[in-house]
Amino acid sequence: MADILSGKEVAQALGERLKEEVEQLKSRGITPGLAIVIVGDRSDSMSYIKGAQKRCGELGIDCRLVQLPENISEKEFISQIHQLNEDKSVHGILVMRPLPTSISEDRVKYEISPLKDVDCFNPVNIAKVMSGDEKGFDPCTPSAVIEILDHYGIDLTGKRAVIVGRSMVVGRPLAMMMLRRNATVTICHTKTVDLAKETSRAEILVAAAGKAKMIKKDMVASGAVVIDVGINFDENGKLCGDVDFDAVKEVAGKITPVPGGVGVVTSTVLAKHVIKACKMQTES
Amino acid sequence: MADILSGKEVAQALGERLKEEVEQLKSRGITPGLAIVIVGDRSDSMSYIKGAQKRCGELGIDCRLVQLPENISEKEFISQIHQLNEDKSVHGILVMRPLPTSISEDRVKYEISPLKDVDCFNPVNIAKVMSGDEKGFDPCTPSAVIEILDHYGIDLTGKRAVIVGRSMVVGRPLAMMMLRRNATVTICHTKTVDLAKETSRAEILVAAAGKAKMIKKDMVASGAVVIDVGINFDENGKLCGDVDFDAVKEVAGKITPVPGGVGVVTSTVLAKHVIKACKMQTES
Numbered sequence: 380m381a382d383i384l385s386g387k388e389v390a391q392a393l394g395e396r397l398k399e400e401v402e403q404l405k406s407r408g409i410t411p412g413l414a415i416v417i418v419g420d421r422s423d424s425m426s427y428i429k430g431a432q433k434r435c436g437e438l439g440i441d442c443r444l445v446q447l448p449e450n451i452s453e454k455e456f457i458s459q460i461h462q463l464n465e466d467k468s469v470h471g472i473l474v475m476r477p478l479p480t481s482i483s484e485d486r487v488k489y490e491i492s493p494l495k496d497v498d499c500f501n502p503v504n505i506a507k508v509m510s511g512d513e514k515g516f517d518p519c520t521p522s523a524v525i526e527i528l529d530h531y532g533i534d535l536t537g538k539r540a541v542i543v544g545r546s547m548v549v550g551r552p553l554a555m556m557m558l559r560r561n562a563t564v565t566i567c568h569t570k571t572v573d574l575a576k577e578t579s580r581a582e583i584l585v586a587a588a589g590k591a592k593m594i595k596k597d598m599v600a601s602g603a604v605v606i607d608v609g610i611n612f613d614e615n616g617k618l619c620g621d622v623d624f625d626a627v628k629e630v631a632g633k634i635t636p637v638p639g640g641v642g643v644v645t646s647t648v649l650a651k652h653v654i655k656a657c658k659m660q661t662e663s
Numbered sequence: 664m665a666d667i668l669s670g671k672e673v674a675q676a677l678g679e680r681l682k683e684e685v686e687q688l689k690s691r692g693i694t695p696g697l698a699i700v701i702v703g704d705r706s707d708s709m710s711y712i713k714g715a716q717k718r719c720g721e722l723g724i725d726c727r728l729v730q731l732p733e734n735i736s737e738k739e740f741i742s743q744i745h746q747l748n749e750d751k752s753v754h755g756i757l758v759m760r761p762l763p764t765s766i767s768e769d770r771v772k773y774e775i776s777p778l779k780d781v782d783c784f785n786p787v788n789i790a791k792v793m794s795g796d797e798k799g800f801d802p803c804t805p806s807a808v809i810e811i812l813d814h815y816g817i818d819l820t821g822k823r824a825v826i827v828g829r830s831m832v833v834g835r836p837l838a839m840m841m842l843r844r845n846a847t848v849t850i851c852h853t854k855t856v857d858l859a860k861e862t863s864r865a866e867i868l869v870a871a872a873g874k875a876k877m878i879k880k881d882m883v884a885s886g887a888v889v890i891d892v893g894i895n896f897d898e899n900g901k902l903c904g905d906v907d908f909d910a911v912k913e914v915a916g917k918i919t920p921v922p923g924g925v926g927v928v929t930s931t932v933l934a935k936h937v938i939k940a941c942k943m944q945t946e947s
Contacts, residue, residue: 489787502789502791503773503787505789505793507786508793509789509790509792509836510831510835545842547794551793551839551842554838554850555793555835558829558835561852561854563856564849564850565847565848565849566838566842566847566848566849567847568847570820570821570845571847572821572822572823572847577847
């Protein structure tokens with residue numbers, strides 16, 4: 380029976396460290412500030428935002444919601460981003476995606492200051508993820524995976540890591556981040572011919588395919604570390620991951636649950652990035 | 664005995680297509696132009712430059728060498744780059760690296776126009792490699808690998824591709840490019856624990872580690888496609904790749920030689936990128 384890698388425990392331990400950092404900043408008269416930009420009011424985004432606001436509040440970070448009308452022009456949207464780039468009380472900017480089709484993500488992503496881009500929207504930061512330049516900001520979800528591995532002392536050096544999923548928000552950046560930590564990394568996806576053969580080789584298996592319970596017991600090596608990034612609903616409308624948790628926990632060595640795994644760490648990682656941005660902008 | 668994948672043949676076939684494209688541009692009064700920027704006169708760079716100049720000449724591309732003094736300041740270097748960005752007769756800019764230590768690559772890489780950045784120096788293009796956005800420019804060496812596979816009709820979809828080496832000029836971008844073509848990609852490196860076990864699984868094996876003849880016969884599966892990106896000198900001072908060619912060709916299905924493999928395709932790929940840049944800048 381696998382050990383449970385608890386996202387809650389990771390978020391708590393990381394939160395304690397972040398609180399101290401915020402206190403140090405406040406003793407210098409500085410309060411880290413995050414602006415969350417949302418266009419319209421997609422309900423899934425709003426629940427993420429509420430979680431982020433709550434977490435920032437707990438950690439002493441100012442969190443401002445910039446809610447823009449659904450029909451805003453691209454030009455006006457960019458102007459709002461530029462105002463936040465200039466605003467000295469805002470150290471981090473998170474743009475909720477997807478944006479409405481009237482705004483081209485491909486154009487506006489260049490407008491957010493790379494120094495305030497706490498969730499890796501600007502290509503400058505994407506390039507830094509690829510080159511392993513730690514002065515940039517990695518995207519929050521794959522960073523949460525790394526936080527969990529670090530918290531539980533799981534060293535990646537020389538390990539066979541297999542990632543299922545090649546998205547720009549998880550799979551690809553996580554591959555680069557695991558490479559930076561010296562794992563031998565394999566990226567699988569929908570076109571992989573024998574997925575079970577690949578996943579069975581993993582010492583560390585990350586499921587980030589977005590398909591409910593697709594990782595079955597016979598796809599996991601005995602003792603493997605299994606990290607589940609999926610957020611899906613099963614046939615009964617119950618929240619579940621990409622991993623068939625109840626079965627896989629019988630063979631895995633360590634496993635993250637859903638809920639209570641990667642997802643609950645993400646907002647604390649966002650706060651960590653805001654504090655990092657704040658320090659970079661206020662230390663000279 | 665493996666079939667030889669001839670870089671010369673690939674360069675020739677690609678060159679024929681490019682010549683036609685240049686003729687079409689010239690019929691519209693446009694001559695594609697490349698500026699190669701070199702600081703000082705490193706002899707290894709100069710031999711690459713001579714090859715590129717010759718190839719551009721053959722294909723009808725203007726190739727200008729901008730040779731800057733070793734002691735040029737970073738500010739003056741950037742000013743030279745900006746002049747080339749503005750110059751309408753220059754469609755592609757290649758900055759030879761490494762630059763002298765007085766010039767920070769980390770700063771100047773942002774200055775080259777992404778539209779003229781034919782060898783993927785600017786992070787904007789690095790991010791496009793990662794996201795699979797084909798409007799950017801991939802780096803020339805991994806592009807040459809893809810050209811060879813394409814020329815010989817080697818489909819990557821669902822294939823197990825193993826890359827040895829994780830550099831920013833070959834391994835990492837090539838991993839992203841092979842992923843774009845639906846391969847299942849594994850990236851190995853010096854910290855990989857059992858390298859032979861990984862390479863033996865490859866249907867397509869790319870050696871880009873920079874270590875003479877390190878890929879031995881017992882590390883390669885029977886029938887595998889082996890692409891050798893290495894450029895080294897062996898114990899007798901003879902040019903060789905990362906693959907122990909004479910032995911590996913006994914087991915591989917297809918293999919690139921060194922010399923005469925990837926290296927001879929690179930300058931033609933550079934020309935291809937200049938023509939692509941020229942078209943993007945002159946079509947509206």
